[in-house]
Amino acid sequence: MARAGFWPIGGYTISFRSDGRWYADDEMIGNAKIARLFSRHVQYDTQDGWVIDLGIDRQPVVVEDTGLVVVGVEGDAREGLCVRTNDGENSRLDPATLEIGDEDVLYCRVERGERGSFRVRFLRPAYYELARWIEEAAEGPVIEVGGERHVIRGRS
Known part of the structure; x- marks a missing residue:
């Protein structure tokens, strides 16, 4: 080696x-x-x-799970959030793509040009950064970004 x-x-x-x-x-x-x-x-x-x-x-x-992972979250939910992935790129978070997978792992999607769209896993520290904007509601976990409320769906 x-x-x-x-x-x-x-x-x-x-x-x-x-x-x-x-x-x-x-x-x-x-x-x-x-x-x-x-x-x-x-x-x-x-x-x-x-x-x-x-x-x-x-x-x-x-x-093992996803080809990229979210390592950080930046911004403010009122204006919009960005996710930083392990490839060094920042992407605007599309809250409509948030989903909860097996073992309550959080995922979203990011675009990578010619490489296409990636489903990405939130590492625990990044999840905790985002969690401050997530609330529990009757319909399940929700996040309000840019004045729009989004239900975080379970894995389908």
Whole structure:
């Protein structure tokens, strides 16, 4: 296993786990630049499944839950919220895409241009950042963003 922080794509089972970290076989990839590179190039291919596509190299990867995760929430619910994902991008939160999955995990969708739309999992700290705007109502959990009230749906 490469110890200098460089991870060749081939030769290892590359995986992205629900903890928001990349792994080569069972060893966590600790180099933040390599992890960010992988996150910026992961995509879902309808023929090959999840892959890291670097243009010159394309490697299948095992994705435990989602290909990206939400690591932070910024803004104010009155004006609109943004989610920051592990690929370093900020996206305006579309509250209509919020959903509660198995084990009460929160998800939303983000757009990534040519890579398409991603369902993304909120890591626990990001969930707690968003939770201050979530209220329990008769119809279930709701969030009001930009003056509009949205029911957070359960996984269908």
